[in-house]
Amino acid sequence: MSELDIEDLPGVGPTTADKLRESGYSTIEGIATASYADLAEAAEIGESTAKKLIKEARKMADIGGFKTGTIVLEERKKVRKLSTLVPEFDDLLAGGFETMSISECYGEFGSGKSQISHQLAVNSQLPLEVGGLDGSVIYIDTENTFRPERIRQMVEGLELDIEVPPVEDFLEHIHVAEAFTSDHQMLLAESVRELGNELKDTDKPVRLIVVDSLMAHFRAEYAGRGTLSVRQQKLNKHMYDLAKLAKEFNAVVLVTNQVQSNPAVFFGDPTKPTGGNIVGHASKYRIYLRKSKGGKRVAKLVDSPDLPDGEAAFSVEMAGLKSA
Numbered sequence: 001m002s003e004l005d006i007e008d009l010p011g012v013g014p015t016t017a018d019k020l021r022e023s024g025y026s027t028i029e030g031i032a033t034a035s036y037a038d039l040a041e042a043a044e045i046g047e048s049t050a051k052k053l054i055k056e057a058r059k060m061a062d063i064g065g066f067k068t069g070t071i072v073l074e075e076r077k078k079v080r081k082l083s084t085l086v087p088e089f090d091d092l093l094a095g096g097f098e099t100m101s102i103s104e105c106y107g108e109f110g111s112g113k114s115q116i117s118h119q120l121a122v123n124s125q126l127p128l129e130v131g132g133l134d135g136s137v138i139y140i141d142t143e144n145t146f147r148p149e150r151i152r153q154m155v156e157g158l159e160l161d162i163e164v165p166p167v168e169d170f171l172e173h174i175h176v177a178e179a180f181t182s183d184h185q186m187l188l189a190e191s192v193r194e195l196g197n198e199l200k201d202t203d204k205p206v207r208l209i210v211v212d213s214l215m216a217h218f219r220a221e222y223a224g225r226g227t228l229s230v231r232q233q234k235l236n237k238h239m240y241d242l243a244k245l246a247k248e249f250n251a252v253v254l255v256t257n258q259v260q261s262n263p264a265v266f267f268g269d270p271t272k273p274t275g276g277n278i279v280g281h282a283s284k285y286r287i288y289l290r291k292s293k294g295g296k297r298v299a300k301l302v303d304s305p306d307l308p309d310g311e312a313a314f315s316v317e318m319a320g321l322k323s324a
Contacts, residue, residue: 004028009056011049019043024190026197032057033244082124082208082252083131084116085158086321088312092301093285096131097252099207102243102282104214105299106257106273107289112297112316113256114145116289117212119321120254121174122154124208130160133252135207136173136199140188142216146176157319173204182217186238189245196249206249209242214255215274232278239282255283296324 023042040050081095126132179185196206222231246253262270286303313324
């Protein structure tokens with residue numbers, strides 16, 4: 001990432017820079033990947049001026065051009081894996097949840113979505129050598145499911161050969177915001193960049209962004225086919241913003257999702273995630289969670305750019321996620 005400030009862009013003075021930062025455009029890279037219309041509105045400038053600004057930002061950030069596969073492979077070495085501390089689950093994901101990507105966990109109520117969110121909020125703060133990311137967590141809670149008491153149980157249930165920090169330290173590095181509407185949810189996602197930049201140079205930069213759950217407000221507020229187009233447009237922007245955050249902060253973005261039943265399916269499992277193709281294309285790793293016998297849960301990897309489909313069983317205990 002560039003070390004330049006947005007004031008280094010030609011034509012950007014203090015006033016314009018302040019407007020850009022207030023709108024969430026605090027880096028050269030953020031401006032370089034913005035749309036002309038959004039940037040023009042944010043900085044209160046003409047669209048032609050916004051185009052020039054974006055063009056200059058792309059030159060300075062050195063993005064937007066073609067790269068060889070060798071260069072992409074070298075850049076992929078920055079990607080890290082966040083362990084679930086359940087060997088079978090980690091094997092399914094070739095080591096854990098990947099940074100710089102959106103991972104989606106969907107399933108019925110009680111299938112373990114929020115449990116995974118809480119567990120990763122703990123694990124992401126652990127050192128790299130035990131599968132953590134040694135970072136902070138931003139948790140957007142749309143269904144009032146975040147429980148600090150659950151974090152305590154999971155921290156106390158860690159079985160590691162290292163000295164585990166006090167529970168208070170874990171809670172101190174989880175930044176929680178409750179979203180009350182879909183617009184509020186999108187606004188919070190846009191605010192992540194500001195908080196992320198504040199924590200960037202600390203010993204706990206942002207390494208995990210959780211949205212639990214993604215579709216709750218969108219489903220409640222946009223009912224019926226007549227509102228579907230508007231809902232999907234907003235949802236597309238929301239997913240786009242989350243994808244940019246994942247790359248900008250080298251963070252895992254985990255979204256949990258609700259399901260619906262497909263009445264056209266007469267044989268097999270009729271369950272499918274909500275959000276349609278917008279969510280499906282934006283999520284690089286899709287994991288279907290379901291209940292199994294004996295209180296076990298099954299995680300099924302149904303989509304990935306580089307991993308085969310597969311399943312892994314795990315259990316949800318008082319001490320957190322464990323092998324089944």
